Amino acid sequence: MNATNPVVNFKDKLLSDFQLFEQSLNGSSTLPIHAIRRKAIQHFDQLGFPTPRHEEWKYTNMAAVLRQPFRTQMGPPAIDLSADDFRPFLIDDLDAHVLVFVNGWFRSELSTSADEEAELCIGSFAEAQKGFAPAFDQHFAQHAAYTDDAFTALSTAFARDGLFLNVSAGRRVSRPIHLLMINDAREADYFVQPRHLLLLDANARATVIESTHTLGAGRSFSNIVSEVVLGEGAQLDYYKVQNDSPLASSIATIQAHQHANSLLRSFTLSLGGAMLRNNVNATLAGKAAHTDLFGLTMLKGREFVDNHTLVDHAVPHCTSNELYKGIYDERSQGVFNGKILVRPDAQRTNAFQSNHNILLSDGATINTKPQLEIFADDVKCSHGATSGQLDENALFYLRSRGLSLEAARAILVHAFAVEILNTIEVEELRTKLDAQITERLSFTF
């Protein structure tokens, strides 16, 4: 291939970064985690960045992002940041544990106090990597497949910092954990790769809100992989909030492994970003596990979101429910690819999936592919997908009662979004998002 191809250059840069990284490790390159990293980088080398020729990337061409000259960082950057810089990103009135990550590196001095961290069972990712946490070694890179996904391979190869949460059996983390993922694009454009590992032991419970924010007028590109393991009866609510600058791109992957009776509730709320790709994959590996996947996308300008989900019913008696809604204005584009896989022995599975979209402008596009792959007969599975516009009759009804066209449209779009907003259980987050959506509709209720 042409050596001046910027995408190839970026790949080469990452490969040589890895060599530098290895050299800097000295003694710790003999640790088991490093063997995984080395395997992962080899897979990345073989796979290369995906192109639209790849079925999973058919509608999503990352080249526009990958050809940007992003910088990478080998260690924690010395970035001067104060609480004022990220205050607007906090959720009003929400009593939460706030953990701040800057360019993918944890900043303890900006976060909740160390005592609270201990209470939360948040371990240092860096320490955990050195082999102090057996649970880390047991689960790291065991769930997110780095053999067939280039971005997961890349994340695995460069996994240095991120959230390491280990909630012990029966513990409930009462306050939500808010992860503030801040990318500094004030002086340079960075490619960052935070990596999370969330382990909830039997009957443990936690709520995590992860929001990404870019500082400054530059571009940012993050590749975030979260591995989630839910023990028997554990419950995790995981909110991804993407209301970032129109120059911020990200690949966000959640790979969950669920044991019996566990419950995962995932919320993907995409209100802004240049190029967002979200992969939410759940494997139901124990009886009576349940997965709820909710998504709301509201875009404008030339923004782009690709939501890929996979619910893998590996054992009998599990259920899943999925609802993604999208509102696309101006020249924005959306992709939805939801896959339900029912493995040969997973009898008595109930799996439902819906994807509904509204195009508000002729320049907007939605490509949706709801997919069922079913290898067992005693199942109830269905999916539905629609794309349309606001209901003429409803618009007429509102206008005949004296509302302007804009107001009538705003009410209907808001009503469309509310179905997802109502599933959000953290009230303060719901209020904040509702306010942002209302503001975007430039209408006060």
Add this chain to the structure above:
Amino acid sequence: MSQDLALLEEVTNSDYKYGWVTDIEQEIIPQGLNEDVVRLISAKKNEPEFMLEWRLKAFRDWQKMKEPRWANVHYPPVDFQAISYYAAPKSSEAPKSLDEVDPELLRTFEKLGISLAEQKRLTGVAVDAVIDSVSVATTFKSKLAELGVIFCPMSEAIQEYPDLVRRYLGTVVPTNDNFYAALNSAVFSDGSFVYVPAGVRCPMELSTYFRINAANTGQFERTLIIAEEGSYVSYLEGCTAPMRDENQLHAAVVELVALDRAEIKYSTVQNWYPGDKDGKGGIYNFVTKRGICQGYKSKISWTQVETGSAITWKYPSVVLKGDESIGEFYSVAVTNNLQQADTGTKMIHIGKNTRSRIVSKGISAGKSQNSYRGLVKINKSAAAARNYSQCDSLLLGDTCGAHTFPYLEVSHSGATVEHEATTSKIGEDILFYCNQRGIDTEEAVALIVNGFSREVLNQLPMEFAVEAQKLLAISLEGSVG
């Protein structure tokens, strides 16, 4: 043979009752494919120069193409050099009337339940019978000619109506459209040609019956149907093949062109030999079918009942180019034993106010895999386009699979696209209800499958609907309990 034994034999053979071979003199060219073979086929057909050029171009494109592998079907690679690309029942001259047709051939079709003698006037179906690569007889030609309707073998059309063929052939499915379409364009030997002049409503069903007879051959037929302004035609095709242990390739291309206010209804009952219980033998059915609604308010409707073939891989499509044109797709695909089907449709909306409707019913039994794969594409120009798709799958047994891969691509805010799919099995309570009323389980399943498929079967012309219903029951025989 005692009566019991006879009965037993009948039951065991009911798996595939068209599995016999007709012993007639065949003319088969040696296996293998190169430019000389393409030239030979063209020469045998005494084709004009433009056809040879067209074929050679397709052949050269084909050589550059790779065999597609994306479908959800698995099979060993096809050796394209081990196939004979031309087989024809031997006869010195083209038969002028049915009296001149080899009686053995007529018996073949009678055995298949298709009488070519015009005694079946009452049924009102005109038949074009194709054995291996060649059309052997076409009935009701003169009656149709009175109305100006042309219904003849493709090879004849190339001789008699070269202008029409030249104008339309390859316009809907270009020679380089895909691997199998290119192959077909290079080597096709016959097929049906239909031309319905403006304002004519074709008074009878037109039907083609395809039969593969020779071993180690592939069947490559090409069908072209042109419906002029304001005309209507209903066309049916049926297919069978002998039981053989080797897989045989069937790669057909069908092109439909509907002009202003014209309507084409195309029905298929596909019953190629599906292979035996262990998946040995059977036809690879890799077909490209596409219609274009060229004119204002034109309509194309595909109905298919797919019960045969070891592997079915086809997506009858409609390009909705004319404003207010309509595309429809009704399908029942049944797979049993080790059959694999990856079938569906494409609806490409280009014109304003275009509408499409997709109803697909998949039934899988045994160890089969049945996939629906469909595309609904709403272009930027397709204002107020409307689509509704429904794909239901029924699973009989826990070793089969049902898969749905719908692609919806919407680029116009005024379009309304709806898709829904369900997958389920026949509920035990329903079977119990039937059993209670004295209907045994196998019959009950047939009843339920028929009900499940009715929406599609209703679209078939009556003679075919009855046959299709029987076919469904036979295909699923032995799949319960």
